[in-house]
Amino acid sequence: MNDMTPPKDERAVALKGLGASRKRVEDVRFTQGKGNYVDDLKLPGMLFGDFVRSPYAHARIKSINSEKAKALPGVVAVLTAADLAPLNLHWMPTLAGDVQMVLADGKVLFQGQEVAFVVANDRYVAADAVELVEVEYEELPVVVDPFKAQAPDAPVLREDLAGKTSGAHGPRRHHNHIFTWEQGDRDATEKVLSSADVVAEEMVYYHRTHPCPLETCGCVASMDKVNGKLTVHGTFQAPHAVRTVASLISGIAEHNIRIISPDIGGGFGNKVGVYPGYICAIVASIVTGKPVKWIEDRMENLMATAFARDYWMKGRISATKDGRITGLSCHVTADHGAFDACADPTKFPAGFFNICTGSYDIPVAHLAVDGVYTNKAPGGVAYRCSFRVTEAAYFIERMIEVLAIKLGMDAAELRTKNFIRKDQFPYQSALGWEYDSGDYHTAWDKALKAVDYAGLRREQADRIADFKAGKTRKLLGIGLTHFTEIVGAGPVKNCDILGLGMFDSCEIRIHPTGSAIARLGTISQGQGHATTFAQILASEIGLPADDITVEEGDTDTAPYGLGTYGSRSTPVAGAATAMAGRKIRAKAQMIAAYLLEVHDDDVEWDIDRFVVKGAPERFKTMKEIAFAAYNQAIPGLEPGLEAVSYYDPPNMTYPFGAYICVMEIDVDTGEHKVRQFYALDDCGTRINPMIIEGQVHGGATEGYAIAMGQEIAYDEIGNVKTGTLMDFFLPTAWETPHYTTDFTVTPSPHHPIGAKGVGESPNVGSVPAFSNAVHDAFRAFGLTQSHMPHDHWRIWKVAHDLGLHG
Amino acid sequence: MIPAPFEYHRPDSVEAAVKLLSDFGEDARVVAGGHSLIPMMKLRMTDFGHLIDLQAIDALKGIRIDGRRITIGAMTTQHEIIHHAGLATAAPILAEAAGQIADPQVRYMGTLGGNVANGDPGNDMPGVMQCLDATFHLNGPGGSRVVKARDFYEAAYFTARAEDEILTAVSFDTPAGGQAYVKQKRKIGDYATAAAAVVIARSGGRCTAASIAMTNLADTPVWCEEAGAALAGTDLSAAAIEAAVGAMDRAIDPQSDNRGPAEFKRHAAAVVLRRAIAAAAARA
Numbered sequence A: 001m002n003d004m005t006p007p008k009d010e011r012a013v014a015l016k017g018l019g020a021s022r023k024r025v026e027d028v029r030f031t032q033g034k035g036n037y038v039d040d041l042k043l044p045g046m047l048f049g050d051f052v053r054s055p056y057a058h059a060r061i062k063s064i065n066s067e068k069a070k071a072l073p074g075v076v077a078v079l080t081a082a083d084l085a086p087l088n089l090h091w092m093p094t095l096a097g098d099v100q101m102v103l104a105d106g107k108v109l110f111q112g113q114e115v116a117f118v119v120a121n122d123r124y125v126a127a128d129a130v131e132l133v134e135v136e137y138e139e140l141p142v143v144v145d146p147f148k149a150q151a152p153d154a155p156v157l158r159e160d161l162a163g164k165t166s167g168a169h170g171p172r173r174h175h176n177h178i179f180t181w182e183q184g185d186r187d188a189t190e191k192v193l194s195s196a197d198v199v200a201e202e203m204v205y206y207h208r209t210h211p212c213p214l215e216t217c218g219c220v221a222s223m224d225k226v227n228g229k230l231t232v233h234g235t236f237q238a239p240h241a242v243r244t245v246a247s248l249i250s251g252i253a254e255h256n257i258r259i260i261s262p263d264i265g266g267g268f269g270n271k272v273g274v275y276p277g278y279i280c281a282i283v284a285s286i287v288t289g290k291p292v293k294w295i296e297d298r299m300e301n302l303m304a305t306a307f308a309r310d311y312w313m314k315g316r317i318s319a320t321k322d323g324r325i326t327g328l329s330c331h332v333t334a335d336h337g338a339f340d341a342c343a344d345p346t347k348f349p350a351g352f353f354n355i356c357t358g359s360y361d362i363p364v365a366h367l368a369v370d371g372v373y374t375n376k377a378p379g380g381v382a383y384r385c386s387f388r389v390t391e392a393a394y395f396i397e398r399m400i401e402v403l404a405i406k407l408g409m410d411a412a413e414l415r416t417k418n419f420i421r422k423d424q425f426p427y428q429s430a431l432g433w434e435y436d437s438g439d440y441h442t443a444w445d446k447a448l449k450a451v452d453y454a455g456l457r458r459e460q461a462d463r464i465a466d467f468k469a470g471k472t473r474k475l476l477g478i479g480l481t482h483f484t485e486i487v488g489a490g491p492v493k494n495c496d497i498l499g500l501g502m503f504d505s506c507e508i509r510i511h512p513t514g515s516a517i518a519r520l521g522t523i524s525q526g527q528g529h530a531t532t533f534a535q536i537l538a539s540e541i542g543l544p545a546d547d548i549t550v551e552e553g554d555t556d557t558a559p560y561g562l563g564t565y566g567s568r569s570t571p572v573a574g575a576a577t578a579m580a581g582r583k584i585r586a587k588a589q590m591i592a593a594y595l596l597e598v599h600d601d602d603v604e605w606d607i608d609r610f611v612v613k614g615a616p617e618r619f620k621t622m623k624e625i626a627f628a629a630y631n632q633a634i635p636g637l638e639p640g641l642e643a644v645s646y647y648d649p650p651n652m653t654y655p656f657g658a659y660i661c662v663m664e665i666d667v668d669t670g671e672h673k674v675r676q677f678y679a680l681d682d683c684g685t686r687i688n689p690m691i692i693e694g695q696v697h698g699g700a701t702e703g704y705a706i707a708m709g710q711e712i713a714y715d716e717i718g719n720v721k722t723g724t725l726m727d728f729f730l731p732t733a734w735e736t737p738h739y740t741t742d743f744t745v746t747p748s749p750h751h752p753i754g755a756k757g758v759g760e761s762p763n764v765g766s767v768p769a770f771s772n773a774v775h776d777a778f779r780a781f782g783l784t785q786s787h788m789p790h791d792h793w794r795i796w797k798v799a800h801d802l803g804l805h806g
Numbered sequence B: 001m002i003p004a005p006f007e008y009h010r011p012d013s014v015e016a017a018v019k020l021l022s023d024f025g026e027d028a029r030v031v032a033g034g035h036s037l038i039p040m041m042k043l044r045m046t047d048f049g050h051l052i053d054l055q056a057i058d059a060l061k062g063i064r065i066d067g068r069r070i071t072i073g074a075m076t077t078q079h080e081i082i083h084h085a086g087l088a089t090a091a092p093i094l095a096e097a098a099g100q101i102a103d104p105q106v107r108y109m110g111t112l113g114g115n116v117a118n119g120d121p122g123n124d125m126p127g128v129m130q131c132l133d134a135t136f137h138l139n140g141p142g143g144s145r146v147v148k149a150r151d152f153y154e155a156a157y158f159t160a161r162a163e164d165e166i167l168t169a170v171s172f173d174t175p176a177g178g179q180a181y182v183k184q185k186r187k188i189g190d191y192a193t194a195a196a197a198v199v200i201a202r203s204g205g206r207c208t209a210a211s212i213a214m215t216n217l218a219d220t221p222v223w224c225e226e227a228g229a230a231l232a233g234t235d236l237s238a239a240a241i242e243a244a245v246g247a248m249d250r251a252i253d254p255q256s257d258n259r260g261p262a263e264f265k266r267h268a269a270a271v272v273l274r275r276a277i278a279a280a281a282a283r284a
């Protein structure tokens, strides 16, 4: 028919499918300020809500007087727990099986807690009215230390749990204890540890920090009293889950609730949970019949919405004299704040922390995690990592360094010696996971070579000699990390959130002229889904990515899915996209065969068309097939070309990587300079290398912030000390290190296109790399462990305590 | 992050501004670049009824160099200071210090007058002005007067400026000798963990005069006469420098905060001072 057919590779390139560094389609509107965020939304008659928040970390509320506030012109209502109680909405379930106050019910448990919700017809009036609400508090003793919280005579924080000896995750042994979660074999591990040649023991603290997305949390709730439909536009990372939970809590039928996540300015886990602001805005809209907007400011975001980390990890690791690891034990004291509001799959109250055997073949291990209440904000979300994986990676990568010190061994060599070998995959870990694929030795060797590891160690030795001779005051640290992530939650058989299975979905409609729309159950917050999912589809169905619209975030149109966090979009929704594409192709094959007047089996797929086997000049392009699907009567086939796939992954995926950080440290000021940062990622099949690189740059920069300065710190009476960006470290272009990215490709054997997910790897991998660099700089002077964040004064203190200031 | 209600005024002369200030008394504040004041208003840490914007008063703007005398209008921005060719040769320490204040956005708005009138010990310019022995020009209902920068600061946010006075300009002589401003901070946009302003005059290898002031190490800037005296007349030997550092250490009174414990700040102060002395001496 057509002898002008371009060659295969040209046609493949034209699709901009898998492997193309296609420019992000989202950026056109973002870079021109044309994004559409929640706060851009203005609905007719819209009211504004604002919170009265507790100045105290622990106090009884003796009275709330809102008369003066209500008298201010423009104020429509002031809601307190007493107003929500008749609706049974003064408390709400958390994602972790606990309950949380929506508005303070009798007492407050953390600074910044929501006490009353003021609704006014003007944002400024609402803020003024907040000042006029008079709350009388009686201060109570405060507990900010999770160890002190477990003392027998520690203040009782959660009076609502009085007498409850078990919670959502089993027995509670103390009034401030939430759960104990155990994995692995305790007895076998103890046996190995007690008879080992060498045992290294260390307390590793991963401090409390916060995802701090550029856009804070907020929503606009709008109850249409005429048709009974509630629409909520909000910063939701999981719109469908919000719809279902909202329906279950409010009793409004699920079809009468529409959740819309518009453009989201970053989430990093902070926008997974359900916040009092959402509930209050919804109630206020139901009460007033008008749309109600609630947007928190930066201080509220940092103080009251979900924090991350705050894990005290006590480790013991054993090895033979020559450095073969024989066992690992870990006990975690997890500070959950005032309510357990972690966003983990139900069966995993410490997330996937049991990935803490890392990249190593550790025959036996045991893990116990104790969750504890304190007078701090609730949360415990996965800040750009799969559930508690960054904590786990930090723990094991510190323990490896500590063990190397104990053994007097090079830390790179110790890793090489203990990596799970390529031929051991699929690998069953001692703490219960089945790693899908990996080739750690190849990645590691490539990384060491790329940075000239031996040369760096020589330079470091010279530097130490110079330092000792008084020729320099700067030390050199070489921070090594080999991390293994576990992402893509997850198989419905063991992964659910509040009973909602963690599958995901994609629905595709091909238009008659050969373009398409794909809708997914996930929601991009900057990851570039509209770009990459179109690429997956382009390769599957042979239509150019540029002709495929990807739409997410509107529960009235998108298929049901569990949203975007935990690097699950590509592993789960990306798989659904490929599978839906394959359904399209299967039907297209029948149409093509009919048009070409051959049997279905006599045509084969060729990039963007079906060709008759053995007669490549006879073909039908996908574009032609699409038109025929709608406009030609084909016996035995329904018109149209659509497909939907709900994908329940058979396993998680296990991306990994080798990161190396070279850092200069000024012993006198505690200042540092990252001289080199090399990041090798293996995320399986690479969909869009440019987006991967961008994700690595962003994630590593967040990791840099966490390791080197970012924290949510409290004083002894529970005041947040780092509640503004003056003290909460967000790196600017000035501080951000330069990154060199690299890769190996070990596809996931169970994912339709072999992709594993990458969005969170750089946070998981970079934190230990930065931290290990600091530690490594001082290794020669006797340092084994110092806690993050490694800001100036803490590094100075390390040097000082080691006697390096003379 | 929404301030309490206030009335906005935009006078176009110093007299009109002073009149407004005296009319409203304690209930009024002037705003210059707003980059210290507006955050305080948004946090509702300060609350008053009348905001008097000085932006429209041309007389408060500009940099004048008259022989050895330099006069800078209060409403001159930090950005303008950084890019002023005359200042770059007459008093390079100003651009060096201004370049370490906050970030470019803040420096486009923030003014020298606001920086020195604010009274926040974290501000960088007060220390520089004390180091240069600058004079502050004030204008109030009773006319104008001058106060030495070294006499201006009483405690955090308390200065010699009366409630109804406006700072119109600062003036100082071209510093004789090498100058340096060395600041340690946690990140861009941060106030000093410790900072040192140093001027050193040299003649034939000897230090003939030295002036030293420190930033954010007490509740006011600390001009340390004794530290300068420890260097004057010496050949800047290690012992002389340590004597100056010791004198400085006795004069400061750092407090523990998120930048670190007081003990660390003392250490950092010594480090920045040594570095500033070395840099100033090299430029002298």
Ligand SMILES: Cc1cc2nc3c(=O)[nH]c(=O)nc-3n(C[C@H](O)[C@H](O)[C@H](O)COP(=O)(O)OP(=O)(O)OC[C@H]3O[C@@H](n4cnc5c(N)ncnc54)[C@H](O)[C@@H]3O)c2cc1C
Binding pocket: B029, B030, B031, B032, B033, B034, B035, B036, B037, B038, B039, B054, B074, B075, B100, B101, B102, B103, B106, B109, B110, B111, B112, B113, B114, B115, B117, B118, B122, B123, B124, B125, B165, B166, B167, B168, B189, B190, B191, B192
């Ligand atoms: C993120 C950030 C980081 C910063 N980092 C630094 C830093 O590292 N170093 C530093 O020095 N500063 C820093 N600042 C402060 C900044 O330099 C301010 O701009 C400056 O301190 C005040 O100048 P302004 O013109 O903005 O004054 P405004 O904020 O307008 O005023 C400050 C105070 O001075 C009073 N005032 C202003 N002008 C006059 C006048 N002519 N007469 C009488 N009273 C007057 C005002 O009433 C007010 O009380 C930072 C600010 C921000 C927002």
